[in-house]
Amino acid sequence: MAELTPRLSASLAEGVYGLTKNESIEEAVKDLNIRFKDVAGFSDDAMLKAKTGGPWFIKCRTAFGFTLIGKGKFSGQAFILFRGTQYLADWLTNFNITVSRGASGQPVHDGFNLTFKTMEPKLKEFMGTLVKNKITQIHCIGHSLGGALATICADWIRTSYKIKPYLYTFGSPRVGLMGFADSCTTNIGAERIFRAYHKTDIVPCIPTWPFIHTPNSGTDYYLPSPGVVPGPTYHGMDKYIESVSGKNWATLAALDIEKKSESGIVLWLKSPSPVGLTITALEWLNQALVYVLKKCLNGAAWVISGAMGTSFTLMDQLAYVLQKGIDLSENVSSLILHLIRKIMEILGMKRTLKAVDLTREFIRNIFMRLHAKANEYAKAALSDAMVKGRAI
16 A cells, blocks of 8 residues: 555645635645645646536636646656635535436436536546556545545546546545445445544535445544534644644544444434434434435445436435335334434424324425535535635
8 A cells, every 4th residue: 555644645635725725826836836845746737627516607617626746755646636615606516416427327416526527628638648657556635525526536537547546535525325435435445545534524414315425334534523513613624634643544543433333223213312413413313314224225225326217306215215114114114213203303393203294295304404404504614614714
C-alpha cells in the first residue's frame, strides 16, 4: 500500500479551496505551488471546472479542483482534487435527491453525478496522459461535496480504466444507494478507501436514506468531536486537519465506532427510551432502516435502487416497500411500526400509531419530513461555516 498520510490528504483537500478564497485563479495557483512545492505542480491548465445542479437560470461554471502529476518522492503518482460547497448553485446540487446511473451502472445522487459529468471531458484528457507520465498510482481527494465528487471519480476510474485508485474523503455526504456502495467498495477495495468524518458533522448524514456511505465494509475513520447534537464547527476542514495531524491511518482506525448488531438494532427499535435528533440517533436509525428493508426484500435492500422504474421517486419506493412489508409477517410488520415510531419521535411527533395507519402516503410523508429536517440542520451548519470563512 502506498496511501497518502492523513495530514497530506487533508491538507490537499483544504488547499483546493484556494480557488474560491483568493481574489484570482492566478493568485490561487501561485499560493498552491508555494504550499505544495514538493508534492505537485499546479497550473491553470490543470484546473477542473464544473457546472453545478439547479434551475437553468442559476447554473454556473466554477473552478472545482485540479488534476495533478506528482513530483519528487511523489513521481509516478497522480492527484485529482475536488473542493466542497461554496456557492448557491452547489447547494442545489447537495439537495437534489433523485438518482441516475454512475459509470459502473449503479445508482448515485443525480446532482453529484451531473456535476461530475461536466468535468468528465477534462478528466478523460488527463487520464490519456498517464502512460506518458509513467503514472502507477492515482489519489482522488475531496471534502464535503468534493468528497462526493471524488467518490464518483474513483468509481469512474476503476470502471473505465481498470485502475484501482486511492480515495480520501473528509465530511463527505452519502453518494449512492446500496448497489453503488457494494460495487464501489468491492471494485476499488475497502483498504484503498479512507472516509474520515467527525461525530458531530451533520453533512455525512445527508442525503438521507436509502443513500449509503462508501465504503460499506472495512474501516471508516471516525473522528471524535464534542457533544451529541450536529453542528457546523466540526464540518470545517480546519478541524479535520487538526484531528488527523500527527496520526496515521492505523491510529485513526482504532477510533472507529462499533457497528450495530442485528440484535442491538431490534432492541433499539423496540426500546421505550426517548430519542431526539442527535448524531447517535441518526446512526442507529440509518442502520435500522437498512435492516428493516432487508427483512422486507429478502436480504436485498439494494432493490430500492430504481428497479421499480423512473415513475417512482426514492421516497415513493421506500414507502411502497415498507407498506408492502406490513403484510409479510407479524414480525416484519412490528419492525416497520417500531421504525416509523422512532422517526416520528425524532421529529418531535407523538408516537401513537398502529399498523393500520401505515398507508403508503403516510410513510412517504414521514420520510420526507425526516429528509427536510436533516437538510435544515446541514444548511444551518454550512451557512454558519461560510459566514465564518472556513473551508466547507
